[in-house]
Amino acid sequence: MTITHHLDDATLMSFAAGALPAALAAVAAAHADMCPRCRREMLTMERLGEAVMASLIPAPLDSPEPATPAPGSDAGPGGDRNSSGPLGRLVGTDLGGVAWRWLGPGVWEHRLALKGAGKLRLLKVAPGHAIPEHGHRGAELTLVLRGSFSDRTGRYLRGDVADLDETVEHRPAVARTGGECICLIGSEASERFRGLLTRQWQRVRKF
Amino acid sequence: MADLLRRVADEGDLAAFRELYQTYGPRVKAYMMRQGADAATAEDLAQETLLTVWRRASLYAEEKGSIATWIFAIARNLRIDRLRREMPWQELPESRFEQPSPDTPPDEALSEKERQGRVRAALAQLPPEQHEVVTLSYIDGLSHGEIAAHLGLPLGTVKSRMRIAYQRIRAALEDLQ
Numbered sequence: 001m002t003i004t005h006h007l008d009d010a011t012l013m014s015f016a017a018g019a020l021p022a023a024l025a026a027v028a029a030a031h032a033d034m035c036p037r038c039r040r041e042m043l044t045m046e047r048l049g050e051a052v053m054a055s056l057i058p059a060p061l062d063s064p065e066p067a068t069p070a071p072g073s074d075a076g077p078g079g080d081r082n083s084s085g086p087l088g089r090l091v092g093t094d095l096g097g098v099a100w101r102w103l104g105p106g107v108w109e110h111r112l113a114l115k116g117a118g119k120l121r122l123l124k125v126a127p128g129h130a131i132p133e134h135g136h137r138g139a140e141l142t143l144v145l146r147g148s149f150s151d152r153t154g155r156y157l158r159g160d161v162a163d164l165d166e167t168v169e170h171r172p173a174v175a176r177t178g179g180e181c182i183c184l185i186g187s188e189a190s191e192r193f194r195g196l197l198t199r200q201w202q203r204v205r206k207f
Numbered sequence: 208m209a210d211l212l213r214r215v216a217d218e219g220d221l222a223a224f225r226e227l228y229q230t231y232g233p234r235v236k237a238y239m240m241r242q243g244a245d246a247a248t249a250e251d252l253a254q255e256t257l258l259t260v261w262r263r264a265s266l267y268a269e270e271k272g273s274i275a276t277w278i279f280a281i282a283r284n285l286r287i288d289r290l291r292r293e294m295p296w297q298e299l300p301e302s303r304f305e306q307p308s309p310d311t312p313p314d315e316a317l318s319e320k321e322r323q324g325r326v327r328a329a330l331a332q333l334p335p336e337q338h339e340v341v342t343l344s345y346i347d348g349l350s351h352g353e354i355a356a357h358l359g360l361p362l363g364t365v366k367s368r369m370r371i372a373y374q375r376i377r378a379a380l381e382d383l384q
Contacts, residue, residue: 008366008370009369009370009373009374010351010365010366010367010369010370010373012373013341013344013369013372013373014344014350014351014369017283017344017345017348018283018284018286018287018345018348019344019345019347019348019349019350020350021350041377043272043276044326044376044377044380045373045376046272046276046279046280047272047273047276047322047323047326047376047380048326048330048341048345048376049276049279049280049283049345050273050275050276050278050279050323050326051323051326051327051329051330052330052341052342052345052346053234053235053237053238053275053279053282053345054234054275054327055327055330055331056234056237056238056241056346057237058233058234058236058237059233059236059237059240059246059249060233061228061229061232061233061236061250061253062246062250063250063254064229065225065228066224066225066228066232066254066257066258067254067257067258069221069224069258069261069262138352139351139352165351165362165366166362167362167363188350188352
């Protein structure tokens with residue numbers, strides 16, 4: 001897997017700061033899990049976080065002693081709660097088991113539970129189909145989990161992430177040849193479709 | 208500090224743990240208070256951060272960042288979990304630290320310290336408008352859109368300031384990477 005589309009630097013900074021909206025952070029975490037380059041960059045941005053924290057005037061502790069730790073650690077068997085990775089925790093290990101909801105010709109969706117702002121979902125697009133041209137009211141991250149899609153910003157393969165903000169309108173299309181495309185999409189706010197027909201499509205399908 | 212953490216991991220050394228607590232506790236408490244926690248909550252969160260350090264001491268791998276950086280990541284995750292309940296799902300890749308590593312050679316430990324020093328120096332030298340967006344992200348926890356609204360700037364300006372700040376930090380580390 002060669003990843004060519006990465007998280008924007010501004011997105012990485014927000015992510016490392018813990019300031020990325022929940023839906024976007026979920027996708028960023030799933031991408032970073034697949035992408036050594038973005039993990040390295042994350043570490044650089046966490047070093048910046050350390051520097052910011054160190055620049056604060058320390059707040060004296062009321063209790064001079066730490067709370068007494070219980071014996072044991074997270075390192076032993078069963079202590080590693082991260083083994084399935086962020087993606088596994090979100091969607092399970094098998095994309096074949098997802099309960100899809102039909103949205104329109106060649107397009108299916110599966111909403112993922114998310115407390116807080118934004119929307120997190122899986123989207124499946126059949127070969128030769130596309131999502132109608134749309135923009136976004138806020139930022140949107142799209143991570144390819146299977147297959148590929150193309151839009152005016154490029155071609156995206158497994159592991160690639162499209163990091164788009166409200167200035168971009170696009171029409172993601174899946175090639176007729178090759179298989180379906182499944183993406184994990186985190187949106188800060190809902191899409192803004194162009195044209196009356198697609199807006200009706202949006203209303204009917206609650207897209 | 209690496210030695211203290213190793214003593215915690217290997218021997219469950221309470222004296223070493225107390226030293227870590229007294230070093231990092233006040234920083235974490237200050238961080239939590241700046242995020243909007245009252246003093247008592249911030250103190251609890253500092254305690255909890257250090258307890259997590261205790262529990263995960265043997266998972267820490269030095270070549271992947273200094274202990275201070277690791278503690279920042281733990282404190283940040285706890286802050287997301289507790290102080291911003293409206294966005295609880297944001298588990299960040301602490302999994303980077305899953306693999307316990309063999310002892311780090313001294314020269315690597317030195318270069319990590321060097322990295323930390325350079326990042327701190329680069330932060331101190333950021334122009335005010337870049338320093339501001341960094342602070343609003345890391346300390347106030349504001350998203351790009353929230354920073355734009357707060358400063359009355361276009362979103363693109365906020366993002367480009369963040370990118371330039373990032374490039375400066377990265378450039379400061381270049382010959383060490």
